[in-house]
Amino acid sequence: MTQRVGINDFVVRFANVNGTGSASANNLFAKAIFRMGIPISPKNIFPSNIQGLPTWYEIRVSEEGYLGRREGVDLMVSVNPQSMLQDVSSVKPGGFFVYDDTKPLSPGFVREDITYIGIPMTEMSNKTFTNPRVRQLLKNIIYVGGLAVLIDLDINEIERLLTEQFEKKPHLMADNLKALHLGIDYVREHIAYPLPIRLERRNLLSDSIMVDGNLGCGLGAVYAGATVVAWYPITPSTSVAEAYAQYARVHRVDPETGKHRYAIVQAEDELAAIGMVLGATWAGARAFTATSGPGVSLMNEFLGLAYFAELPAVLIDVQRTGPSTGMPTRTQQSDLLLAAYASHGDTKHVLLFPSDPTECFELTALSFDLADRFQTPIMLMTDLDLGMNDYVTRPFAWDDGRQYDRGKHYSAEELTELVSYGRYLDLDGDGVTYRNTPGAHPSIGAYTTRGTSRDEYARYTEDSRAYKRNMERLALKWETIKGEVPKARIYEPEGDTEYGMLFFGTSTQAAEEARDLLAKDGINLNAIRILAFPFGPEAIAFIDAHRQVFVIEQNRDAQMRSMLLIEAGIEPTKLVPVLHYDGMPITADTIVRQINDYFTTKHRDSHELSKTSI
Amino acid sequence: MTQRVGINDFVVRFANVNGTGSASANNLFAKAIFRMGIPISPKNIFPSNIQGLPTWYEIRVSEEGYLGRREGVDLMVSVNPQSMLQDVSSVKPGGFFVYDDTKPLSPGFVREDITYIGIPMTEMSNKTFTNPRVRQLLKNIIYVGGLAVLIDLDINEIERLLTEQFEKKPHLMADNLKALHLGIDYVREHIAYPLPIRLERRNLLSDSIMVDGNLGCGLGAVYAGATVVAWYPITPSTSVAEAYAQYARVHRVDPETGKHRYAIVQAEDELAAIGMVLGATWAGARAFTATSGPGVSLMNEFLGLAYFAELPAVLIDVQRTGPSTGMPTRTQQSDLLLAAYASHGDTKHVLLFPSDPTECFELTALSFDLADRFQTPIMLMTDLDLGMNDYVTRPFAWDDGRQYDRGKHYSAEELTELVSYGRYLDLDGDGVTYRNTPGAHPSIGAYTTRGTSRDEYARYTEDSRAYKRNMERLALKWETIKGEVPKARIYEPEGDTEYGMLFFGTSTQAAEEARDLLAKDGINLNAIRILAFPFGPEAIAFIDAHRQVFVIEQNRDAQMRSMLLIEAGIEPTKLVPVLHYDGMPITADTIVRQINDYFTTKHRDSHELSKTSI
Amino acid sequence: MSYLKPAFRHPRTPKNKIGNTLKDYEAAMSTLCAGCGHDSIGMAIQLACFELDISPHRIAKMSGIGCSSKTPAYFLGRSHGFNSVHGRMPSVTTGANLANKDLVYIGVSGDGDSASIGMGQFVHVMRRNLDMVYIVMNNGCYGLTKGQDSATADLGSISKAGSVNAFEGIDLASLAVELGASFVAQSFSGDKEQLVPLIKAAIKHKGFAFINVISPCVTFNNNAGSTKSYDYVRDHREATSAIDFVPEEEEITASYAEGESAQVALHDGSVLQLNKLAQEWDPHDRLSAMQMLYGARERSEILTGLIYLEQKPELHETLKTATVPLIDFSEADLCPGAGALEVINAGFR
Amino acid sequence: MSYLKPAFRHPRTPKNKIGNTLKDYEAAMSTLCAGCGHDSIGMAIQLACFELDISPHRIAKMSGIGCSSKTPAYFLGRSHGFNSVHGRMPSVTTGANLANKDLVYIGVSGDGDSASIGMGQFVHVMRRNLDMVYIVMNNGCYGLTKGQDSATADLGSISKAGSVNAFEGIDLASLAVELGASFVAQSFSGDKEQLVPLIKAAIKHKGFAFINVISPCVTFNNNAGSTKSYDYVRDHREATSAIDFVPEEEEITASYAEGESAQVALHDGSVLQLNKLAQEWDPHDRLSAMQMLYGARERSEILTGLIYLEQKPELHETLKTATVPLIDFSEADLCPGAGALEVINAGFR
Numbered sequence A, B: 001m002t003q004r005v006g007i008n009d010f011v012v013r014f015a016n017v018n019g020t021g022s023a024s025a026n027n028l029f030a031k032a033i034f035r036m037g038i039p040i041s042p043k044n045i046f047p048s049n050i051q052g053l054p055t056w057y058e059i060r061v062s063e064e065g066y067l068g069r070r071e072g073v074d075l076m077v078s079v080n081p082q083s084m085l086q087d088v089s090s091v092k093p094g095g096f097f098v099y100d101d102t103k104p105l106s107p108g109f110v111r112e113d114i115t116y117i118g119i120p121m122t123e124m125s126n127k128t129f130t131n132p133r134v135r136q137l138l139k140n141i142i143y144v145g146g147l148a149v150l151i152d153l154d155i156n157e158i159e160r161l162l163t164e165q166f167e168k169k170p171h172l173m174a175d176n177l178k179a180l181h182l183g184i185d186y187v188r189e190h191i192a193y194p195l196p197i198r199l200e201r202r203n204l205l206s207d208s209i210m211v212d213g214n215l216g217c218g219l220g221a222v223y224a225g226a227t228v229v230a231w232y233p234i235t236p237s238t239s240v241a242e243a244y245a246q247y248a249r250v251h252r253v254d255p256e257t258g259k260h261r262y263a264i265v266q267a268e269d270e271l272a273a274i275g276m277v278l279g280a281t282w283a284g285a286r287a288f289t290a291t292s293g294p295g296v297s298l299m300n301e302f303l304g305l306a307y308f309a310e311l312p313a314v315l316i317d318v319q320r321t322g323p324s325t326g327m328p329t330r331t332q333q334s335d336l337l338l339a340a341y342a343s344h345g346d347t348k349h350v351l352l353f354p355s356d357p358t359e360c361f362e363l364t365a366l367s368f369d370l371a372d373r374f375q376t377p378i379m380l381m382t383d384l385d386l387g388m389n390d391y392v393t394r395p396f397a398w399d400d401g402r403q404y405d406r407g408k409h410y411s412a413e414e415l416t417e418l419v420s421y422g423r424y425l426d427l428d429g430d431g432v433t434y435r436n437t438p439g440a441h442p443s444i445g446a447y448t449t450r451g452t453s454r455d456e457y458a459r460y461t462e463d464s465r466a467y468k469r470n471m472e473r474l475a476l477k478w479e480t481i482k483g484e485v486p487k488a489r490i491y492e493p494e495g496d497t498e499y500g501m502l503f504f505g506t507s508t509q510a511a512e513e514a515r516d517l518l519a520k521d522g523i524n525l526n527a528i529r530i531l532a533f534p535f536g537p538e539a540i541a542f543i544d545a546h547r548q549v550f551v552i553e554q555n556r557d558a559q560m561r562s563m564l565l566i567e568a569g570i571e572p573t574k575l576v577p578v579l580h581y582d583g584m585p586i587t588a589d590t591i592v593r594q595i596n597d598y599f600t601t602k603h604r605d606s607h608e609l610s611k612t613s614i
Numbered sequence C, D: 001m002s003y004l005k006p007a008f009r010h011p012r013t014p015k016n017k018i019g020n021t022l023k024d025y026e027a028a029m030s031t032l033c034a035g036c037g038h039d040s041i042g043m044a045i046q047l048a049c050f051e052l053d054i055s056p057h058r059i060a061k062m063s064g065i066g067c068s069s070k071t072p073a074y075f076l077g078r079s080h081g082f083n084s085v086h087g088r089m090p091s092v093t094t095g096a097n098l099a100n101k102d103l104v105y106i107g108v109s110g111d112g113d114s115a116s117i118g119m120g121q122f123v124h125v126m127r128r129n130l131d132m133v134y135i136v137m138n139n140g141c142y143g144l145t146k147g148q149d150s151a152t153a154d155l156g157s158i159s160k161a162g163s164v165n166a167f168e169g170i171d172l173a174s175l176a177v178e179l180g181a182s183f184v185a186q187s188f189s190g191d192k193e194q195l196v197p198l199i200k201a202a203i204k205h206k207g208f209a210f211i212n213v214i215s216p217c218v219t220f221n222n223n224a225g226s227t228k229s230y231d232y233v234r235d236h237r238e239a240t241s242a243i244d245f246v247p248e249e250e251e252i253t254a255s256y257a258e259g260e261s262a263q264v265a266l267h268d269g270s271v272l273q274l275n276k277l278a279q280e281w282d283p284h285d286r287l288s289a290m291q292m293l294y295g296a297r298e299r300s301e302i303l304t305g306l307i308y309l310e311q312k313p314e315l316h317e318t319l320k321t322a323t324v325p326l327i328d329f330s331e332a333d334l335c336p337g338a339g340a341l342e343v344i345n346a347g348f349r
């Protein structure tokens, strides 16, 4: 058997039972690698229940900085008998299988082509600790210690992390250290170490941070001055509101009075949440909600009102695997069509697509400017993978010179000077009209906001011409928006090629890696990353400039491709769908495989997919 | 001044105040023309309130059978001082303006190019009748009498209609007749009659009926065996449930026990309405709901459940002008995208597009077969114009040999013979699987219907492969559906042309007329009418066979065109949008104008529209 | 006190203390049916605001969808309004109030809007004790969609179309008491003498003030057999007390025999003077309010007047939001700035 | 009667009258947290159905979304189930029941599912008096989304995370009484002796039978300071009476002192035997039920047992639907046919 070899380039997977405290041990392990300056990307694969079912934590270590998911496990840490059979089979040939050999391995689990490493974690933990809950928790720290030795993980980093964590709880510290060293000592004594897959310090990440996207969103909302948050719990969006709350408690509470410069309401449902957001922005605040697919479905009616009555709103959609309740703890990019055209009648909505936690922060903050500027909902299309997994990412940054852009908005003084005020008068010819704040002026500016048709002065009307003028102005506003949303990022061209790839959000890391892999195989692709809907002219130009563009997305129905067809007048055969939709984050392999397939089959010139329903 | 001339070819418009009983007088007038065997199409243009605002009733008389709306009024009957100025100006030059000259016409209302005809309706009514409500009602009958003389409307037909109407209320009959003859006599004595625009009996309509689309839908549901109806009032869909109730009361009540073979629930909202429908179909009944745009928006989450859990449902969407509350009493075809892709995640829904009340009946009945066969929601996309206006249309027909197609469904006996039952096992390779009825079999067939992912045996799973298999099967089912929905209707080719037009629903009548008008101008167009989504191969072939196809629809964003682009892989430049969206029914003129514009401008080869967001 | 004679008089048009005439509280012509109860309620709102000397621009009119929800177009033309979607006025008002607590929020809704599609939000806005006035213009039917029975239609009530309602009606007043609304009253659109002081008290109440106003629909539900017709309501109403609103600065002069009257203090010091009290009713006791309502229901009476009142934390107090409206904070107050972000970044290294 | 000793015994596994063993009422292994109250309720449901000799296939299990709503996967494995969307179980059950009135509908829901997102449907299913059993597994929190306070969390209750709930909780039992639910009971997941007979009575009741079962969430809301913890509930519960379910054919033997016991007849002739009655409580009187609930609340007690019971038309009776389930009608029964259509057409000529 040839063992897998690799320095700073492998995948470790932990197989645990949820509700047993494995998460913090696994995080400790990941963070220690990060502290060694080696790029990693951890992924939590957890069930939609609270306790007792299999859960996995997977870390890809990649010195080259490929942070998409990679298929196949090099090192499996199996602590869950329930899933052991499956776990054994997911190890790559030549890989390693670390398990709890308190009980002997059943012969059915033995493969010839992988290396088994037993560590009696339970036994050691039970011998050393008495409290059953503590035994369970520290069993996890034992395997961290053992692994550290096996792969040359810097033990000082682990100890330092534990010190930081238990600063205020020294009694816990001692037990944790003891457990750690039980693992270390056991492996040092019984097992040949290090393994051929192992770590070497690199210090590549001096500036980077390791954080999840939902935190970025919540923090971005605090920075952007959101004061009203209305939400309803739903996986995987819940931690957005929690992150906002966490930072608001630190930065928005008056130290003297204890009074809050923010208000968070856990609404009774998603309809109420978005209703509260619209009420708040109507009254002049910045407000947002965070939800996932089912919530967006429920918000449909209100989103149409916001579009038509022109109310700002920020909605963070942390997408999960649909349709319906689907797989609530799996990822997908499949709410695009719904979000883009939410609600009955002719509606279009602005979407932003962050691809890492730093962009979650930046684009969330930007959303509030865009919402105020264009008086319409802005939806941040993130997903479970980005929202709930830690990413190694650029640090958050804020320019203190930056000012909130509140858009066209008359102050009381400006109102006084007006001859007449028309809420929906297009004074600048860009489709964007002037708001004012209820209560600001005693006699000028009052009007009624409504979902029914009205004229330029916000007066109710059923006049066909007034209705049409308004709809045309909204279409004009849409054109204006195209030039103001973040531009697509076009990558450095890759040699001379007629082929391009287009991707967005959490498909980015895998797509970038796939591009490199394909280039190595001699297939050069130019690349563009979409950051916003509606698409800017640069995105259309990119597609126009290529013979064929692979559109990479994580859904079944090629939803981004559909939006490109609808909005950009692109010939369908030009856009080749590359789809992944099983709920797991997309991998470079999947992309490479599909693109290779395309080039090696007849599809090349008249690919079938574009002619059938995909 | 040249007066307008025309036999059986003109537009009459009545300007009334709503809540004053004008509707029945106007209907009487229309029905009498219909009884003379002359094709007509009446349109009600009413405000979104209950009493006191302007309302119009417009009748197009067209011996040639053009039943779309036509712009411009030949004969205005003005009974509402509120809207008189607007009413004067909407008369075509040479047209006629009939008004109540109880009070003199204000000079501001006088145009040189139209003919004024005063009838002292109020005065006559007040002189003859005492009860104020009766005076108001019969004033309307007076003008019907006057008009009859003016345009040679057969007075016998009117009297016969009154007799039918008041069969059981002879006292009302007398007053109505008296009022009718007041009008008749007044005109005969004071005014030169008939006008140059007038009627001549034709008896073209021996078999036709005159009825509205909502009635067709309600009746269709009774015939199709729907037993559970859950709905929430909303204009313009309310009369669908009412029509169902009306016929169910006659045909579904046990004469002996008074017990009902149906259940209608006015739900607390649209979410509950669709929930009840899904509960009912799950339990084995046929069930439907009727609503309009806002309701469909609210039903989004449940529609996703129905798609994913594979539950039959029939939803009748009587579309109105959106977005949001929009113009609730105006028409539009603008819920298409919402309906086609309703709900988060990858979802697709079957839509049917009736274009007259007879098709409302037929396609509603068919919806129940399709829903059972494919275990998915079927949405009938009708609209206010079709739903609430009377159409002259083919009579309803039912083949007594027809049998309800309940789709793949195991009886208790069949279950007993199964080795194993898997609710989502694709036994026939068409993506459609076998249901059974809860409670039918004591030990085989029980399973849990859910919106979460599950395997072929309906067991909950978070396994990526099982999830994907299921999604692929649903995609396969979609392919199967394409061959089973009503085929598009392709019209007899019009000479030799590379150009085609595509339309659906209530754009049909105007589009057909436009086609004839264009042909007269030397522009030949082939034509196709879409009856269903997903599109069948015949629709794609039609488009493929033409250089350019005009896609005619009543919305701003070219939603049908978008669906063609997404689903059919058609080159965008091929599909030229012809759009109308001001809330009034589309006219042939609008279509002709836009198509002519296209041919006379440079757009011909590289039309702009297809490159921008439309 | 009578709404016909404002205390402060002017030779021609009476002005209130802030110099406005009643005209300043009026708006566009109503397009409701002539005689619709809803219009009377709108007029009562205007009058209450005028007499309370509230500047119209400090009032926000909130509504859902229905004839009732259209009324904000016909009163207080100089106030901002938000005519939202069906059944969702409570959430929109909650958001608005969180953003700017200093406006007076007057929400109007219908029985369809609140008791059917809006039931969830109605319940939860009460639970949060949002500081607002919430008026249901209750006609027992869906006026705007042509008269279907609503969920507040009483069992056995006959509609204009002749159908007999087969479901028990939801009693919004007892529901509000049950759900902890801090001010609950019931009235009749035809009784301005009672309605105007109740609206004033509701405005002065800090917290959720609910008034269920029976407001006949003349077009669809004013026939014999309907329990929401003008005649029926006039014949069946029974007041918990006569009622006077006494602004804070005025002295209370009338005196009544012991046990027959009570004074209820409102948040800002003004007082509701209740005279000829119903027996065994304590407006501060939930159970007593419930008993009154259940008793009246049993006797087929419509209980009107103040029903229940309680002082408890409204939403801002519960959430500990700042004294200043949130919309008044500047960027500097809200944004932690680049420095803080450095510290935050450090925590993720 | 004790649930541990079924009346009918078998040498090995006891069978009920229709020949089923308890095993026939069981289902897949639960994936809830060990000790979760919801699992006990599921077991009580199984036991009640077993002891009532109902064939599992004639039962439909309905639910929304939440840990509570997942439980149908863990009981009655031979019954059909419908695990719908969040808060919408009532409407789905309404539709199912309309289609097939002959199944026994057992709906289970959570406090989030019913009192927050589902409040509107919860209210309206009661108003319609749908013939079903509706059990809320009430843990005062959102278990499945990791423990946020729900709308039934009591004011001041402390969550595991240490936050103090600042809102008044919705009392589902008094709300149900207020809204006309025809059977209202309250219980505790840890009290099978009370729960099983209550579930049996609820099944036998014709109409809407609501049982609010306090069901502690061991993972997120079982800490000191929570008013929904096992300890708190055990310490604070107070029963309206002891309770026995007596099937119709059995004779009632026990005798009690006058005034201390009562027998409540159910629709099919079976009887709920109530012993050691609480004072001044009449289970047939709404106001008395309310008084009991309000009184208990004031004393920080959790009232358990039967609270209110009334016989009134359930939905099918109100709608006058056929005696036969609607799904049993054939095409011939439903389709008026071509002949009738000719007459209809004639009416439009």
Ligand SMILES: Cc1ncc(C[n+]2csc(CCOP(=O)(O)OP(=O)(O)O)c2C)c(N)n1
Binding pocket: B232, B233, B234, B235, B270, B294, B295, B298, B325, C065, C066, C067, C068, C069, C086, C109, C110, C111, C112, C113, C114, C137, C139, C141, C142, C143, C144, C145, C150
């Ligand atoms: C989502 C949605 N569903 C239905 C409607 C149609 N609709 C308009 S008003 C109304 C009911 C109004 O009843 P109520 O609130 O009692 O007001 P009223 O007209 O009686 O004053 C309905 C159902 C709508 N506008 N939106």
Ligand SMILES: Cc1ncc(C[n+]2csc(CCOP(=O)(O)OP(=O)(O)O)c2C)c(N)n1
Binding pocket: A232, A233, A234, A235, A270, A294, A295, A298, A325, D065, D066, D067, D068, D069, D086, D109, D110, D111, D112, D113, D114, D137, D139, D141, D142, D143, D144, D145, D150
């Ligand atoms: C529309 C929608 N919103 C939110 C969620 C997320 N969600 C799942 S369960 C749940 C709450 C469950 O609380 P409860 O009903 O009390 O059940 P428990 O888990 O406590 O038994 C929520 C909010 C969802 N599935 N669907």
Ligand code: SF4
Binding pocket: B050, B051, C031, C032, C033, C035, C036, C037, C038, C067, C068, C139, C143, C144, C216, C217, C218, C219, C220
């Ligand atoms: S329909 Fe009824 S509620 Fe609506 S305006 Fe007319 S009277 Fe008022």
Ligand code: SF4
Binding pocket: A050, A051, D031, D032, D033, D035, D036, D037, D038, D067, D068, D139, D143, D144, D216, D217, D218, D219, D220
């Ligand atoms: S989280 Fe709470 S409610 Fe959910 S299964 Fe665990 S103990 Fe039960």
Ligand SMILES: [Mg+2]
Binding pocket: C066, C110, C111, C112, C137, C138, C139, C140, C141, C142, C143, C150
């Ligand atoms: Mg109403």
Ligand SMILES: [Mg+2]
Binding pocket: D066, D068, D110, D111, D112, D137, D138, D139, D140, D141, D142, D143, D150
């Ligand atoms: Mg709960």
